[in-house]
Amino acid sequence: MSQHNDVVVAMPDASKGVGVFSWANVSYEVLVPKTKEYKTLLHGMYGEIQAGEVVAIMGGSGAGKSTLLNTLAGRIGPGRLSGDILVDGAPRDAATWRLQCAFVEQDDVMFRNLSVLETLTYSANLRLPSSMPKSEKAERVERVIASLGLNGCRDTWIGDELTRGISGGERKRVSIGIELVTDPQILFLDEPTSGLDAFNSLNIISTIKDVAVKQKKIVLMTIHQPRTDIINLFDKLILLSMGKTIWFGSTQGALENFSRLGYQLPDQTNPSDFFMDIMTLDQRSEELRNLSRARIEKFVSAYEEIRKQTHKEIATSQAARATLGKLSRVQWPSSWTGELATLLQRNAVDLSRDKATLGASLGQSVFLFIVIGFIFFKLSADTGGVQSRVGLLFFICINQTFGVVMPTISVFPIQRIIIRRERAGGSYRSSSAYIAKVISSLPLPLIGCLVFGIPVYWMTGLQAQVNKFFTFVCILLIHAFSANALGLMIGAGVPDVRVGLIIGPLINIIFILFGGQLVNLDKVPVVLRWIQWVSIISYTNKALNQNEFYGLTLAPCSPGGMCYSSGELVVSSFSLNSPSLWMSAGSNLIIAFGFYFIGYLLFDRTSRPLLRLK
Numbered sequence: 372m373s374q375h376n377d378v379v380v381a382m383p384d385a386s387k388g389v390g391v392f393s394w395a396n397v398s399y400e401v402l403v404p405k406t407k408e409y410k411t412l413l414h415g416m417y418g419e420i421q422a423g424e425v426v427a428i429m430g431g432s433g434a435g436k437s438t439l440l441n442t443l444a445g446r447i448g449p450g451r452l453s454g455d456i457l458v459d460g461a462p463r464d465a466a467t468w469r470l471q472c473a474f475v476e477q478d479d480v481m482f483r484n485l486s487v488l489e490t491l492t493y494s495a496n497l498r499l500p501s502s503m504p505k506s507e508k509a510e511r512v513e514r515v516i517a518s519l520g521l522n523g524c525r526d527t528w529i530g531d532e533l534t535r536g537i538s539g540g541e542r543k544r545v546s547i548g549i550e551l552v553t554d555p556q557i558l559f560l561d562e563p564t565s566g567l568d569a570f571n572s573l574n575i576i577s578t579i580k581d582v583a584v585k586q587k588k589i590v591l592m593t594i595h596q597p598r599t600d601i602i603n604l605f606d607k608l609i610l611l612s613m614g615k616t617i618w619f620g621s622t623q624g625a626l627e628n629f630s631r632l633g634y635q636l637p638d639q640t641n642p643s644d645f646f647m648d649i650m651t652l653d654q655r656s657e658e659l660r661n662l663s664r665a666r667i668e669k670f671v672s673a674y675e676e677i678r679k680q681t682h683k684e685i686a687t688s689q690a691a692r693a694t695l696g697k698l699s700r701v702q703w704p705s706s707w708t709g710e711l712a713t714l715l716q717r718n719a720v721d722l723s724r725d726k727a728t729l730g731a732s733l734g735q736s737v738f739l740f741i742v743i744g745f746i747f748f749k750l751s752a753d754t755g756g757v758q759s760r761v762g763l764l765f766f767i768c769i770n771q772t773f774g775v776v777m778p779t780i781s782v783f784p785i786q787r788i789i790i791r792r793e794r795a796g797g798s799y800r801s802s803s804a805y806i807a808k809v810i811s812s813l814p815l816p817l818i819g820c821l822v823f824g825i826p827v828y829w830m831t832g833l834q835a836q837v838n839k840f841f842t843f844v845c846i847l848l849i850h851a852f853s854a855n856a857l858g859l860m861i862g863a864g865v866p867d868v869r870v871g872l873i874i875g876p877l878i879n880i881i882f883i884l885f886g887g888q889l890v891n892l893d894k895v896p897v898v899l900r901w902i903q904w905v906s907i908i909s910y911t912n913k914a915l916n917q918n919e920f921y922g923l924t925l926a927p928c929s930p931g932g933m934c935y936s937s938g939e940l941v942v943s944s945f946s947l948n949s950p951s952l953w954m955s956a957g958s959n960l961i962i963a964f965g966f967y968f969i970g971y972l973l974f975d976r977t978s979r980p981l982l983r984l985k
């Protein structure tokens with residue numbers, strides 16, 4: 372399977388930390404589709420962070436904080452990027468960058484059914500080289516737990532809005548821990564305090580500061596109006612407004628700078644409130660906008676003067692450049708099968724603890740076999756019985772399609788953020804992640820189809836022959852397999868679950884229409900007729916009818932009544948005789964593999980992390 376954008380990564384050399392991360396004259400423009408003109412989001416940015424420093428990007432809404440953070444982290448889409456972004460004086464390199472840096476997103480999306488310890492252990496197992504002994508990985512995890520103060524909740528499940536788990540502050544720590552297990556040199560954090568109370572915010576930033584100082588890491592984060600004791604923890608601030616720098620340096624330096632320009636910090640005011648007041652573009656009226664714009668431009672020019680006087684070129688490290696040249700394609704942390712085994716194990720643990728999903732899924736099958744079993748109880752072999760049998764078999768097709776496709780659609784959209792994050796860290800190949808999901812999503816539909824199908828077969832009085840029964844079960848299992856493939860394919864392609872829940876039923880309904888029971892397919896417009904060849908419902912319906920009616924002895928006709936003389940005649944009168952039973956089942960298998968393959972291509976694309984360094 373193709374690897375597309377996955378970059379094969381080099382293992383980091385833990386003994387070699389990054390000394391300085393710097394950027395010079397960095398601008399970023401995007402094309403605005405409506406006007407077809409470029410809009411500049413970042414204007415000639417400069418900055419430098421030394422190992423052990425924590426730097427915060429602050430600014431009003433729309434100032435460009437996230438854009439700057441993402442640009443420096445290499446997480447930008449199309450657009451014009453110019454300037455230099457350097458690691459120890461050398462340009463970032465795709466082979467090493469993913470392991471040198473880590474990005475902690477604002478939303479802490481994780482597996483809700485795993486404990487803190489398990490979450491960090493899987494991160495270590497997936498992201499650290501397989502050559503590293505298990506005991507060393509476990510030690511690394513323990514160190515991260517200790518440094519982030521997670522010992523008290525190490526065995527608590529992560530949880531989510533619906534299931535109680537660790538607290539918001541602990542979630543943020545775990546998110547940071549997931550990244551820290553690989554010992555990245557540069558840590559980017561997007562609003563690490565958002566959604567946290569003042570106490571927890573201080574706690575998180577103090578922990579980050581502690582880690583940065585002790586482990587000599589470079590930390591850059593965006594933050595919204597931090598309280599005074601948080602702002603005091605930052606070594607430098609980047610104050611942004613309208614995509615321009617109005618200050619880069621210490622908080623004290625910023626206060627002195629603004630004071631010199633006539634803006635004094637009022638008594639008993641938090642510096643961050645003060646900065647926000649003077650650097651935010653006031654949009655309330657034309658007059659206020661012009662006034663605030665003029666003030667901001669004054670700050671921009673004043674800072675530019677200071678920068679020019681103090682700016683020194685970062686010495687380009689020839690040694691670093693030379694090393695980068697040699698590191699191009701090395702290897703993934705583990706072998707493909709190693710990745711698959713770890714991912715399968717994680718999926719299995721997560722699924723086995725998801726009692727609600729397991730219960731609902733099996734409960735649905737039990738409920739339906741009872742209802743259907745009694746509605747169609749012990750069908751007769753007369754004309755009425757024939758009609759009921761045809762209806763029952765078509766209902767089974769529809770039920771088994773909806774029952775499998777709909778829950779499967781959510782598999783990828785729900786975990787896409789996690790997969791993107793892990794792929795961004797170079798943890799595994801997209802193919803192993805996909806195959807692991809396919810395998811772990813199969814047992815539930817297959818078991819569900821047996822729980823429903825076996826009792827229904829005997830309750831409804833379908834042909835009481837062992838070979839017919841096993842063929843029936845086999846057809847149902849193949850159908851569940853194909854429906855699973857269809858659900859995964861839809862889920863892999865849609866941007867979120869809501870879109871999937873619209874597209875899923877639509878495709879199912881079209882497959883039902885082309886299932887051979889509702890419309891005479893010979894009368895359908897030629898351009899649409901091909902749909903029957905990919906309708907898994909059509910093939911399963913044909914296979915089930917042939918299995919049931921071939922060899923079925925029907926009740927003799929009453930004089931003058933309309934009836935079928937044989938089961939074969941029933942099948943041919945509904946045009947369900949071609950292709951043959953095993954050809955139909957085989958077609959469904961081929962279609963399933965087709966769906967899985969298209970699903971993989973879509974998955975690879977939609978779960979691909981952004982990485983743009985040039």
Ligand SMILES: Nc1ncnc2c1ncn2[C@@H]1O[C@H](COP(=O)(O)OP(=O)(O)OP(=O)(O)O)[C@@H](O)[C@H]1O
Pocket residue numbers: 401402403410412430431432433434435436437438439
């Ligand atoms: N792809 C894009 N096309 C056009 N404009 C964009 C694009 N991305 C961002 N912008 C604009 O760039 C500006 C900076 O956006 P950014 O998200 O960096 O702001 P921010 O400071 O992080 O704001 P907030 O605190 O509200 O998240 C905003 O005006 C935004 O509308």
